[in-house]
Amino acid sequence: MFIEVIGSCGSKNAECRLVCMKLGNRVLIDAGSAALIPDEELDLVDMVLLTHAHLDHILDLGFILDSMVSRRGRPLVVMGSEACLSIVKKHYMNGLLWPDFTRILIEGKPILEYRLLADEVWTLLPGDVECMAVPVNHPAGARGFLFRYNEKTVVYSGDTGPTDKLWRMANEQRDPIAAVIEVSFPNSKRSIAMASDHLCPSLASDELNKLGSHDIPVHVFHMKPWFAEEIMGELDLSGKPVSLLKPGSRIEFT
Ligand SMILES: [Zn+2]
Numbered sequence: 649m650f651i652e653v654i655g656s657c658g659s660k661n662a663e664c665r666l667v668c669m670k671l672g673n674r675v676l677i678d679a680g681s682a683a684l685i686p687d688e689e690l691d692l693v694d695m696v697l698l699t700h701a702h703l704d705h706i707l708d709l710g711f712i713l714d715s716m717v718s719r720r721g722r723p724l725v726v727m728g729s730e731a732c733l734s735i736v737k738k739h740y741m742n743g744l745l746w747p748d749f750t751r752i753l754i755e756g757k758p759i760l761e762y763r764l765l766a767d768e769v770w771t772l773l774p775g776d777v778e779c780m781a782v783p784v785n786h787p788a789g790a791r792g793f794l795f796r797y798n799e800k801t802v803v804y805s806g807d808t809g810p811t812d813k814l815w816r817m818a819n820e821q822r823d824p825i826a827a828v829i830e831v832s833f834p835n836s837k838r839s840i841a842m843a844s845d846h847l848c849p850s851l852a853s854d855e856l857n858k859l860g861s862h863d864i865p866v867h868v869f870h871m872k873p874w875f876a877e878e879i880m881g882e883l884d885l886s887g888k889p890v891s892l893l894k895p896g897s898r899i900e901f902t
């Protein structure tokens with residue numbers, strides 16, 4: 649099992665792709681830049697797991713469904729919190745802004761199936777990886793995740809401001825092997841980070857201190873591209889080994 653980055657930014661420009669990661673071959677975490685995945689890889693995807701319904705995380709959902717509707721005979725499951733799915737249904741795939749793909753049948757079944765992700769229980773996903781959703785401090789139905797495979801756990805913050813429960817749940821796991829944490833703004837924009845329920849390096853450092861004594865690799869994502877250089881100069885997070893996720897980066901569950 650692995651996490652492989654397709655896009656890792658919290659906004660887009662010529663250099664940066666919106667958030668989308670492969671969790672193994674059959675699940676996507678968010679779909680911001682999912683349309684950039686080659687067709688033969690996209691054909692293997694059964695589920696998109698959404699952290700929340702902000703545009704940078706869902707933008708390409710409509711375009712991969714557009715491609716799937718004419719190329720395959722099985723549905724794509726879109727999974728997320730109740731609030732997140734409700735926003736996607738009401739404001740995106742609503743038959744106005746983009747088609748309501750639940751009304752388009754392929755071999756008698758809708759090409760899009762929404763599935764509610766329960767909080768704070770382990771849910772088995774395609775590819776035998778388990779996921780636990782934990783509410784975090786961010787709008788649009790946001791959840792952070794714990795992913796568990798072969799008794800190894802990766803903590804994935806999603807978009808969030810300072811939060812507690814996710815790290816507490818992570819500390820209850822026997823073998824956390826990596827943390828993926830958002831850092832959207834530089835320290836000079838700490839007040840904007842706080843106001844928009846995001847993190848800057850100093851806030852992320854405080855969050856990682858909640859992980860207790862786990863000396864695990866930390867992977868940073870979701871930076872606003874125009875602050876990339878400034879953020880990278882500030883990424884010494886509590887002395888933990890830190891890497892910046894970019895397209896092609898991989899985290900292995902080993
Ligand atoms: Zn975002």
Ligand SMILES: [Zn+2]
Nearest residue numbers: 700702786807
């Ligand atoms: Zn967001």
